[in-house]
Amino acid sequence: MKNILIIDTKAGNLFSLQAAIERLGFSVTILQKPDRRSFDGIVIPGQGRFGAVIKSIKEHRWVSFLEQALDKSIPILGICVGMQIFFEGSDEDPNIKGLNWFDGSVQALDFPKKPMVGWAKLNSKIWNNKIVYFVNSYAIKQSELCIAETVYGETFCAAIKRGSFVGVQFHPEKSGKVGSELITQVLTNGFREIA
Amino acid sequence: MIENSLLPRIIVCLDVDKGRVVKGTNFKQLRDMGDPVELAIAYENQGADELVFLDISASNENRPTALKLVTDIASNLSIPFTVGGGLKQIDDVKAFLDAGADKVALNTTAVLKPEIINQTAKAYGSQCVIVAIDVNKNNDELSFYINGGRKLVDRDFNQWTQEVADRGAGEILLTAMHKDGTGSGFDTELTKSISQQVPMQVIASGGAKNEQHFLQAFQQGADACLAAGMFHSGEYTVNQVKQYLLDNDLQVRI
Numbered sequence: 260m261k262n263i264l265i266i267d268t269k270a271g272n273l274f275s276l277q278a279a280i281e282r283l284g285f286s287v288t289i290l291q292k293p294d295r296r297s298f299d300g301i302v303i304p305g306q307g308r309f310g311a312v313i314k315s316i317k318e319h320r321w322v323s324f325l326e327q328a329l330d331k332s333i334p335i336l337g338i339c340v341g342m343q344i345f346f347e348g349s350d351e352d353p354n355i356k357g358l359n360w361f362d363g364s365v366q367a368l369d370f371p372k373k374p375m376v377g378w379a380k381l382n383s384k385i386w387n388n389k390i391v392y393f394v395n396s397y398a399i400k401q402s403e404l405c406i407a408e409t410v411y412g413e414t415f416c417a418a419i420k421r422g423s424f425v426g427v428q429f430h431p432e433k434s435g436k437v438g439s440e441l442i443t444q445v446l447t448n449g450f451r452e453i454a
Numbered sequence: 455m456i457e458n459s460l461l462p463r464i465i466v467c468l469d470v471d472k473g474r475v476v477k478g479t480n481f482k483q484l485r486d487m488g489d490p491v492e493l494a495i496a497y498e499n500q501g502a503d504e505l506v507f508l509d510i511s512a513s514n515e516n517r518p519t520a521l522k523l524v525t526d527i528a529s530n531l532s533i534p535f536t537v538g539g540g541l542k543q544i545d546d547v548k549a550f551l552d553a554g555a556d557k558v559a560l561n562t563t564a565v566l567k568p569e570i571i572n573q574t575a576k577a578y579g580s581q582c583v584i585v586a587i588d589v590n591k592n593n594d595e596l597s598f599y600i601n602g603g604r605k606l607v608d609r610d611f612n613q614w615t616q617e618v619a620d621r622g623a624g625e626i627l628l629t630a631m632h633k634d635g636t637g638s639g640f641d642t643e644l645t646k647s648i649s650q651q652v653p654m655q656v657i658a659s660g661g662a663k664n665e666q667h668f669l670q671a672f673q674q675g676a677d678a679c680l681a682a683g684m685f686h687s688g689e690y691t692v693n694q695v696k697q698y699l700l701d702n703d704l705q706v707r708i
Contacts (some may be wrong), residue, residue: 271578274554278529370456371653374581374624377677378503378707379459390461390707392534394581410459433534433556435498 260286261299263446267291268315268341270307276338279432283443293324300446301328305339305430309365309397310352313344322358332423336445339395342419342426351397361421363402368395370412379429381417383407389437391417391429398428461707462699463503463678464668464692465657466685468493470510473519477686487686491526497685498533501693503707505535506559506627506680512540521553528554536584544573551578559627561586562600565607565614568621575622584657585618586627587611591644603631612651619652626656627680633661640667642674649675665690665698672704 263285265273277287280302288298303316316322328335343349348357349365357364368375374396381389386407398415399405406425407418419426425445431438468475468490475493476484487493494505507527510520524537537550538559547558547570564571564585574583588599589611596611607614618626628648630641640658649656655677662668662681671679684690696706 272528272552272554274525274528275532275556279532282532370458372655372677373653374579375460376581376624376655377460377463379461380705393460394534396580410457412456412458433532435532438532 260284261446262286262288263300263302264298265289265302265304266316266321266341268304268307268312270312270315270340271304273304276302276304276432279439280442280446283439283446285446292319293321298328298333300334300336301325302446303335303337303341303344305337305341307340308351309340309343309349309357310355312340313352313355313357316344316358329422329424334446335424336431336442337424337426338430338432339428342428343397343399345424345426346399346402349397360424361402361404361419363399365397366400367397368411368413368415375411378434379409379411379417381407381409383418386418386441389441391427391431391434391438391441393417393429394433395428460677461503461705462668462672462676463657464501464695464706465504465506465678465680466497466502466692467506467508467659467680467682468497468686469508469682470523471512472516473523477683490523491530494527494531494535497692498531500691501696501708502533503678504533505531507535507537508559509539510537517549521549524550524553524555538584538586543567544570544577547574548577551582557582557584557624559584559586561588562602564618564623565600565609568617571618571621571623575624580622580624580654583623584625584627585623586629587614587618588629588631589644590631591641592632596644599631615648615652619654623654625654625678626652627659628656630658630660634659636661637663639663640671640676640679642671642676645671645676646674649677665695668695669699669702669704672699 343365345360346357347364350367400415404419405416406420409417417428431441475487534556536557537555588603645658657678658676659680699706
């Protein structure tokens with residue numbers, strides 16, 4: 260059985276995420292700090308503030324662990340803030356630098372009703388018309404890594420991909436059967452459908 | 455019109471008493487409807503976009519049992535769910551969110567201790583806070599109530615919705631008491647006017663009996679609609695209502 264690591268950034272409960280992944284036939288290990296084990300896939304959960312999650316990831320020395328995983332093409336799934344931290348920075352915590360793996364920064368969504376809460380359809384080559392659950396006030400508006408978009412007042416990146424890293428702005432663990440399919444796709448084969 | 459790809463949501467409400475889903479036939483008699491986890495899965499499978507569990511947390515003696523139930527629901531459901539009823543202080547809110555609820559619905563407590571809205575929003579984010587308001591319309595006058603609709607609040611309704619927004623709530627659950635149980639449809643006018651006034655989503659509740667009521671509410675701009683009885687009775691499945699909405703050119707998740 261493939262073993263998936265969920266990084267516990269201490270920003271919320273992980274019951275839904277763990278259960279969603281386990282239901283798909285993976286086993287799950289939750290860690291606050293890396294140990295010597297390696298995993299078949301890694302998930303960075305989507306809870307907490309940008310600054311707090313960065314702090315937790317840096318403090319517990321996850322950055323080099325994740326860099327090595329990406330080098331080895333181990334599937335990594337970053338959900339919401341778990342994706343945002345890999346960009347340059349965020350309007351949510353302007354004084355805190357992002358991990359800067361990817362170009363671009365996270366901006367506040369320009370829409371009168373905030374936060375964005377609910378189900379929206381993706382515009383995407385690979386996930387077109389899939390309907391998934393969003394909960395966010397911030398998003399990456401433009402990125403060359405974008406593989407899916409949606410609209411809330413303006414178009415933003417609903418998903419990005421580089422190598423074996425897939426980041427999603429929505430919450431696949433709350434997106435019913437569609438979300439489960441997407442988690443399986445990302446974690447089983449690093450999402451090789453797209454170059 | 456600003457472009458927005460969010461789809462209208464159908465939310466199913468379940469009343470929980472002593473660990474079971476119940477249906478009140480009148481104030482004294484509660485009918486047992488079944489196990490909350492099983493019913494939650496059934497509603498997810500029939501197309502519900504979200505679930506709300508009310509009064510799951512009401513009794514203090516059964517707190518550990520209620521928290522375990524919430525964790526069980528979180529571990530079995532892959533759509534968002536809210537718990538509400540009986541959350542009296544920030545520690546209650548934290549306990550239920552930490553147990554796995556995605557959101558809490560605050561009603562009486564929000565009125566009596568409004569700082570709990572700020573505290574929850576700060577600790578967990580606005581998206582975790584729904585403020586439920588039981589509003590009543592009498593001769594065009596709007597008033598609102600706490601304690602399960604039994605106690606009138608001596609405050610201006612519009613001022614309260616504004617305060618709720620200012621304090622950082624993520625959504626308003628607006629139950630029209632004058633519609634509740636009538637089967638005459640949601641108060642679409644009221645939903646529309648509140649939805650235009652506050653910078654957050656408004657969930658319409660009270661009065662739904664059939665699929666047309668959902669169509670009317672969504673066409674008038676409701677972001678989400680909540681119902682209980684018409685789904686619990688087995689008269690409609692959520693997907694039947696959604697199919698009707700689709701047939702009437704309203705996009706929904708199916």
